[in-house]
Amino acid sequence: MSLDEYRKREFKQVGQRVRRPDGVDKVTGRAMYGADATAPGMLVGRVLRSPHAHARIRSIDTSAAAALPGVKAVLTGADLPVQEDAFVRDVQDNCMAREKALYDGHAVAAVAAVDAATAKAALKLIKVDYEVLPHVTDVDVAIKPGAPVVQAGRTLENVPAGMSENVTSHCEFGHGDPAAGFARADHVVERHFRTAATHQGYIEPHAALASVTSDGKAELWCCTQGQFFVRTLCAAIMGMEASQLRVTASEIGGGFGGKTTVFIEPVALALSRKAGRPVKIVMNRDEVFRATGPTVHTSMDVKIGMTKDGRITAAEAHLRYSGGAFPCGTVDMGAQAAFAAYDLENVRTYGWNVMTNRPKEASYRAPGAPQAIYAVESVLDELCQHFRLDPIDVRLKNAARKGTKSSYGPTFPDIGLVATLEAAKRHPHYTAPLKPGQGRGISCGFWFNFGGNSCVSLNINTDGTVGVTEGNPDIGGSRASISLMAAEELGIPYERVRTIVADTSSLGYNDVTDGSRVTFAVGLATIKAAREAIRVMCGRAARIWGIDAEAVEWKDGAAVPAGPNAGKFPPMSLAEIAAVSFETGGPIAGHHEVNVDGAGVSFGVHIVDVEVDRETGATKVLRYTVFQDAGKAVHPSYVEGQMQGGAVQGIGWALNEEYIYGPDGRLQNPGFLDYRVPVASDLPMIDTVILEIPNPGHPYGVRGVGETGIVPPLAAISNAVSRSAGIRLSELPMSPPRVLKALGA
Amino acid sequence: MVKVRLWGSLRQAAEGQTEVEVEARTFKELLDRLVETYPGLAPQIARGVSLSLDGVIYREAWFTEIRPESEVVLMPYMTGG
Known part of the structure; x- marks a missing residue:
């Protein structure tokens, strides 16, 4: 694809806010959502999950379950073939454990029965003999030599010797001489940050209905972001030809990246093949939290040097991401995105992926970028405060633009960051008066798109x-x-x-x-x-x-x-x-x-006003404005919805959402009561400003808009909290207990 | 000859260099020449890479033409949500 697709034109349909077809x-x-699918003779599938964070499976006795009247099939990892391809093997082993249960909630067996009660009773009859092993759920602990090893032999050739076996990959990006740059700075700030794993929080749980017939053909109905990829994975796991497996995607109740892989789909297919009848599996919310993909959780160090007039002289980040119990490449994306918004002479990012006894990470809007950019934009804001410089002016002074050699390597073609920052600076929100105790924060965001x-x-x-x-x-x-x-x-x-x-x-x-x-x-x-x-x-x-x-x-x-x-x-x-x-x-x-190809990168800028309640530690979001380059906005209402949705999910990530593990390695809050996503009453109207800078790689100038919106809120809110309460938190979420602790209450 | 910029952690696989030169006219030729010249890059290329050509990121596209004056940057394979 070339960069000369775009032709300027007067649009008659594109750009209209037409009625949505769904x-x-x-x-x-x-x-018709995933759970709405039915088939004659359909069985109910249920999954038995590990209660241990880390345990060797000595044996699984399914005889009593199989003998229970009404049970038509029982499945364990031994029923599935050993995969040669490492990627498919990890996906399969995440769907059904083989030798070890690697996290609380890891599937170890499944049944198909005539009804839900029988399936539930059958699960109780399955006897799993576990050898409980030491576990590790924290990235900073898992990276240390001597930590319990989640999986042995998964370290890539690019990891320096002497590290824990939990470290599976290493990456480094950047150019210039950061040490020389720091030496030229008038002030250097270096901070340590941590961010919790968060779940994509889609309302619709995973659901799949599979029907495998005796002649080897199969039908699969499921809620997914990609039926073709589901077919690829399931055909490999089932040992089927792709042509014999037809996958139909249902209407989808949210995905945000979390439905880009499989969890129960191959299990339903394998049960159906064993039982000779259609099998439907619908996850409950507890299973969604314990066994489907949250984000990585992170530990990061960021150092930035600046002159007193606001020019960045050097920047460096060390990122440690954990995508759970399997190797994960998300840190590569975070390391590339971290400083992408800025034109830097000296910049370096280092990333490590570290395995922990947590669920296998699944993508979540701009995977890896929100965390790294949160840390970078927080340090940048602290430097602005130190020098008493305007945060947008500093970002404009350092902004990447056409011809900038990006921090991840390529030279940028035409990009929209400066226009987006200038729009934010002109907007009335930026200069609106604040009351005592209120604070305003901003942050830039970036995503690649493809x-x-x-x-x-x-x-x-x-x-x-x-x-x-x-x-x-x-x-x-x-x-x-x-x-x-x-x-x-x-x-x-x-x-x-x-x-x-x-x-x-x-x-x-x-x-x-x-x-x-x-x-x-x-x-x-x-x-x-x-x-x-x-x-x-x-x-x-x-x-x-x-x-x-x-x-x-x-x-x-x-x-x-x-x-x-x-x-x-x-x-x-x-x-x-x-x-x-x-x-x-x-x-x-x-x-x-x-x-x-030719998607064109995307930038956004968010402005947020907050007020911290010093008695409860709760942060109230008072006003929020999103600025984003959308290229041509084909349906502006949907574009605004993407920008608002990203902001809201980022607000949740910043203020409340987190996977909390107990000392036993079990997830403590697998439900929406204890894992709190923002609801309408928590939020102001999220205002949006769409910038339409045509993408030269598309005939109408369209640019992707779905992911960038979740990148800036983490730092924007953290920066606003620091100005509201006079405290600089370095760990997300900034939940009330953490805020109270920082306030010394 | 085409100059190819590598990301930093590939340095050890490319004899300590972060910029190498190979003879290539397309994305596929570039990958083949890199593997031939620097076998240490083979595992990463097999796992997947993206290519930035004059600032445009390509995830596959073997036959994408590369001109000698093009800016070519090897990148990890892009993923999204």
């Missing part, structure tokens, strides 16, 4: 309407956005286009809905599929008119002669061409299949 079904309860494999089939119906078939579950409004782009390109009203999400047997491979990719990449494929359909329609009109196809062009939803020499013919609309398509050569369609 709205009625969702508000009336008619939408494109990926995308297939689109666009069919022109004979009544002049259009069906678009794409392969990415709609987690952020993509069906509306894709319909808008199809309508724009074809020159017809939005209401005449319907976009649906296909199963894995109906379309070529599509990457997962992640990386802020769908509106950008699938949108690009849709535009090109529409252009292919237009080419065919122009050809049909040319044959009807008896002129060359090259003499016909598409304008305002109709084929027209390209110029006076082409002849005089009245415009022939899409509906008119479609109506005679059977007579002129057959059905008309456009397709496009592509691996899209």
